[in-house]
Amino acid sequence: MDMHHGHQTHPDGDATLGSHGMLLLGGEPLYMSHLPMFMAPHNFQVILQVGADDAVSSVLRSHQHVVPEEPYDTFVPEVFPMSELDPRGAGLRRTSMTGKIFCGHFEREGGQHPPLAEHTVVAVQSVVYFSQLDVQAEHRDDTELAYVCFGRGGQLHLAHNITAAPDFDQVLTVRAVPGTATNPLGERLPDAEATLEKFFEERFVVAEPVNIGGRSDSPDHRVVPPATVDGSFFATAPPSGFHGFAVQLEVEREVYMETGDLAKPKRPQ
Structure with a gap:
């Protein structure tokens, strides 16, 4: 599977368009943390506070976890430009995302099971953290x-x-x-x-x-x-x-x- 690495061309040429998989964590409030890579368009560390309807919240609280080696849930939104989540950006500001929720990692073992929820709409309540990663930077041992x-x-x-x-x-x-x-x-x-x-x-x-x-x-x-x-x-x-x-x-x-x-x-x- 290669959903996380997907990349499409946006009509207006936005190079941050992609399938930006997210880790789900917390409960009340609920957060999403983008699963980043050191390659475009996935070179962003982003944390969001989000809201979901009662049915989705109930599923997240009560579902039986079937992937013990991946003890978390993930969200796969429909493709969108990550730039729309930048709180310092001057363009369109994204307020919601639609996608699927998986038990475990959607690209790994979790993706071998049916989604917990499909066509799920989550509201972007706030951008908790937003950082674009430098794909050319190299790690220093003294950090x-x-x-x-x-x-x-x-x-x-x-x-x-x-x-x-x-x-x-x-x-x-x-x-x-x-x-x-x-x-x-x-x-x-x-x-x-x-x-x-x-x-x-x-x-x-x-x-x-x-x-x-x-x-x-x-x-x-x-x-x-x-x-x-x-x-x-x-x-x-x-x-x-x-x-x-x-x-x-x-x-x-x-x-x-x-x-x-x-x-x-x-x-x-």
């Missing part, structure tokens, strides 16, 4: 492991910050550990559980960068459950007057992990 954090309240996610080939796509579910938040001086922040949850509820509607100290940016050094790690939110302003803060993050689940699609692209012979 520090970094993620972007998004979510609401007690349901937080980390997505590995994809930058240069070879790289890896990873999505985690995490929770901030109450009582561990500190300002850049190392002083404890007043973060009783309710206060911390309210802060994360309000702050991570849009993804924020977070570095994981002491780890290089490689699949072998990625964060995996049941680890608890120190996260540095260097660009995020907490309710303390300081710029940036640190907090321990307890990793609950690795939702998705992929290296093959983000290997170095093959050069023409």
Whole structure:
């Protein structure tokens, strides 16, 4: 199967037109994370908050997972230009997508089973993260492991910050550990559980960068459950007057992990 790699010519010449497969995660709210590659038109790391009708939401919550080696669901939209999701773009802004939902990866074992839902319309409620990947960039061994954090309240996610080939796509579910938040001086922040949850509820509607100290940016050094790690939110302003803060993050689940699609692209012979 080659659905993820599909590429068609758009009438207006938009080179980002393609079949842009997405990982589904969360529940309320529901998110989609584009499955990227270091080749056009798939060279985009994009995370969306989306809405689905009650019937689709019920299927996602209650279906029996038939692909244990692919413990997630994916969405295959009809072809569209990724540029329509760019929040900084000046053109048409996409507000919905129509497609199929699969149990597992639609290009792999999951694609051998009937779709969970067809002709499914999802509303694009917000663009949580949007980054175009440089297909010419090469990975540096001295890069520090970094993620972007998004979510609401007690349901937080980390997505590995994809930058240069070879790289890896990873999505985690995490929770901030109450009582561990500190300002850049190392002083404890007043973060009783309710206060911390309210802060994360309000702050991570849009993804924020977070570095994981002491780890290089490689699949072998990625964060995996049941680890608890120190996260540095260097660009995020907490309710303390300081710029940036640190907090321990307890990793609950690795939702998705992929290296093959983000290997170095093959050069023409």
